[in-house]
Amino acid sequence: MAFTLRLRSGDVEPEPELPFDAPRVLVGRAPGCDLQLPDPSISQRHASIRQRGSEYVLVDEGSDNGTFSGATRLPRHAPHALRDGELLRFGRIWVEVRLGPAEHPIEVQASRELARRLVDAALALDQKPRGMIVSVEGSGTSLCLVEPRRPYLVGSKKGADLRLPESGLPSRCVELRRQADQLWVTLMDGASGTLAERLLTPGSRTAWTKGAALCLGSVRLTLSDPTALVLEQLERGPTERLAENAPIDPPRGADGDDDEGSEDEDYAEDEYDAEEADAPEESEELAADAAPPPGARPTPRAPGRWTRSDAIVFFLAIGVLALSIWAIRWLSHLGAA
Numbered sequence: 001m002a003f004t005l006r007l008r009s010g011d012v013e014p015e016p017e018l019p020f021d022a023p024r025v026l027v028g029r030a031p032g033c034d035l036q037l038p039d040p041s042i043s044q045r046h047a048s049i050r051q052r053g054s055e056y057v058l059v060d061e062g063s064d065n066g067t068f069s070g071a072t073r074l075p076r077h078a079p080h081a082l083r084d085g086e087l088l089r090f091g092r093i094w095v096e097v098r099l100g101p102a103e104h105p106i107e108v109q110a111s112r113e114l115a116r117r118l119v120d121a122a123l124a125l126d127q128k129p130r131g132m133i134v135s136v137e138g139s140g141t142s143l144c145l146v147e148p149r150r151p152y153l154v155g156s157k158k159g160a161d162l163r164l165p166e167s168g169l170p171s172r173c174v175e176l177r178r179q180a181d182q183l184w185v186t187l188m189d190g191a192s193g194t195l196a197e198r199l200l201t202p203g204s205r206t207a208w209t210k211g212a213a214l215c216l217g218s219v220r221l222t223l224s225d226p227t228a229l230v231l232e233q234l235e236r237g238p239t240e241r242l243a244e245n246a247p248i249d250p251p252r253g254a255d256g257d258d259d260e261g262s263e264d265e266d267y268a269e270d271e272y273d274a275e276e277a278d279a280p281e282e283s284e285e286l287a288a289d290a291a292p293p294p295g296a297r298p299t300p301r302a303p304g305r306w307t308r309s310d311a312i313v314f315f316l317a318i319g320v321l322a323l324s325i326w327a328i329r330w331l332s333h334l335g336a337a
Helices: 110-125 226-236 259-278 282-289 308-336
Strands: 003-007 017-020 024-028 047-052 055-060 067-069 087-090 093-099 132-136 142-145 151-155 174-179 182-187 205-208 214-216 219-224
Touching (some): 017 110, 110 226, 142 151, 142 174
Antiparallel strands (some): 003 017, 067 087, 151 174, 174 182, 182 205
């Protein structure tokens, strides 16, 4: 059994997703959670997804702001069977669950990378420093390492990610590669350097520890990680309590997949109404003279209007009445005689 959790909140494009193939997955704000969501509305240990037979169930672990399936708040510590495509909400964060094998394999420290990515997006939106930053001491030159597992080259060559043109260094000095909160340093052949005053061996990968300096000849490089600092603050901070009626809108496309179709229907109705409004008045007259369908009740005539048939019937009735009066008088006259 396997499933994928896709994040539907935030300004991260494309929407991040994590595949899982484990009997229990913990969702929360604390480091070490299988799905770490760095939002103050998320509890340290918010909820868990557990395998039960041939299905997965979601259990709220006593969170402060609750676990929701759509708009329904789930009871604490009560299992809820998950459905494919179901939208879940942890605090203010929406997550979509997809049951079945994942398209991509599970990566090591994928949850931490996702947490960093979310914080990076928020810092970028606020125009604040983000990612890991390698700075050249004594100058304004720096390199921001945002992408995980990407090799960043430091050297004097023109195509280096961090170029040191007047340092007398080789064209290729070191390769930097970030993975989660760890930065790895690989010394290139023909170069020399020290990290935390320890001599580096060409071709070997060494972890860059916090507070240490990387020295390449006369150049001294320092490392800072503003994203990790924000993450640590979020992990240690208290849970933000949300109001019971806090307006938390569902993600885009959750309940408006048929909007395009409905717009087409509205346009068709408007077009039909416009054609009726523009139809000539003769059509109304033809409709009035048309015979009613079988079984239809006749349309009542407006009071006070006489038709030609009414006039003929009236005058015939007057003639019959006058003839009747004359006949009665004639018979009375014969009887008197």
